[in-house]
Amino acid sequence: MHKAGVLLAFETRERYEEQCASLGVFERFGMVPAHLHGNAVQTREPALNSRTCHGLYFPDDRQVEPDSLTQGLLKRCQELGVQIHEHTPVRRFLRRGDTVTGVLTDKGEITGDTLLLAAGVWTGPMTRELGVPLPIRPGKGYSVDYSPAPLQLRTSLTLEDARVAVTPLNGFLRLAGTMEFGGLEENINLRRVAAIKKAAADSFTDWGNPPGEAKPWAGLRPMTPDGLLLIGRLHPLPNVYVASGHGMLGLTLAPATAEIITEAITRQRLPAVAEPVSPLRFTRR
Numbered sequence: 001m002h003k004a005g006v007l008l009a010f011e012t013r014e015r016y017e018e019q020c021a022s023l024g025v026f027e028r029f030g031m032v033p034a035h036l037h038g039n040a041v042q043t044r045e046p047a048l049n050s051r052t053c054h055g056l057y058f059p060d061d062r063q064v065e066p067d068s069l070t071q072g073l074l075k076r077c078q079e080l081g082v083q084i085h086e087h088t089p090v091r092r093f094l095r096r097g098d099t100v101t102g103v104l105t106d107k108g109e110i111t112g113d114t115l116l117l118a119a120g121v122w123t124g125p126m127t128r129e130l131g132v133p134l135p136i137r138p139g140k141g142y143s144v145d146y147s148p149a150p151l152q153l154r155t156s157l158t159l160e161d162a163r164v165a166v167t168p169l170n171g172f173l174r175l176a177g178t179m180e181f182g183g184l185e186e187n188i189n190l191r192r193v194a195a196i197k198k199a200a201a202d203s204f205t206d207w208g209n210p211p212g213e214a215k216p217w218a219g220l221r222p223m224t225p226d227g228l229l230l231i232g233r234l235h236p237l238p239n240v241y242v243a244s245g246h247g248m249l250g251l252t253l254a255p256a257t258a259e260i261i262t263e264a265i266t267r268q269r270l271p272a273v274a275e276p277v278s279p280l281r282f283t284r285r
């Protein structure tokens, strides 16, 4: 985990002020940004050109690299005795009345006492199959990696007007953005990818046409109608739980999700702080 801070970069005063209106929530938790204007933005991040006129710099923001985090998590789970079946899609649920007794996969049946659905956007169709559909819809985003990194950024940053995140990772640079509502297909819309790349070209000095551009990637974010997560028991099924709906913040919210769902399953109750994210708000009849 790296603590390099994050810079929110704004071209327009309107977008800056819009963001400032929500700072109270961050500041309550001690995340107080420095407000930067004019040249102070380029002093903080020299790679940005003069289009960026305002900035909010959060010095305490932390970053993880998804690949190394996932590898570390896998290793730790295996050390703890967790069995992991990769490339083993669940095709069907095995049921005795309302109780789910297991799942049928391409490699046979897996049975258990408790089922936790944490399948991102695919949690939606799974809950439908179980007769308690939750409204989880895909919000597609794209990323493009450059290796070697065309810029040496001091911190991760977001180009707020274009809503593009620019992240220095281990030896490479990642551009990510857009929110496209559609189906479950992961095909690539090249116009959206071009818009992400244009945001970088417009905002960085000497961006040019950087070499080492990887094939664009698309991922489906699990979105909910009210923007909140879905964590807790899938009422009225007695032994089925859900942890999904993380939208744009799945990595950020993973540790809190793990704590809440552990308590929900092992103590059969949702901590009070998690009541707003209970699936009950969509399943109560």
Ligand SMILES: Cc1cc2nc3c(=O)[nH]c(=O)nc-3n(C[C@H](O)[C@H](O)[C@H](O)COP(=O)(O)OP(=O)(O)OC[C@H]3O[C@@H](n4cnc5c(N)ncnc54)[C@H](O)[C@@H]3O)c2cc1C
Residues within 6 Å of the ligand: 088, 089, 090, 091, 118, 119, 120, 121, 122, 140, 141, 142, 143, 176, 177, 218, 219, 220, 221, 222, 243, 244, 245, 246, 247, 248, 249, 250, 251, 252, 253
């Ligand atoms: C471009 C982009 C940038 C992002 N940047 C950030 C960021 O900076 N910070 C942040 O916090 N979040 C970010 N996110 C959001 C984050 O990626 C998601 O919120 C997160 O991945 C959701 O995690 P999840 O485990 O619920 O679902 P997923 O990551 O989608 O995982 C679901 C898993 O379930 C598996 N699965 C599905 N169906 C089945 C089945 N039938 N049988 C077995 N397995 C199945 C899938 O194969 C998959 O492995 C970004 C997303 C995108 C698209």
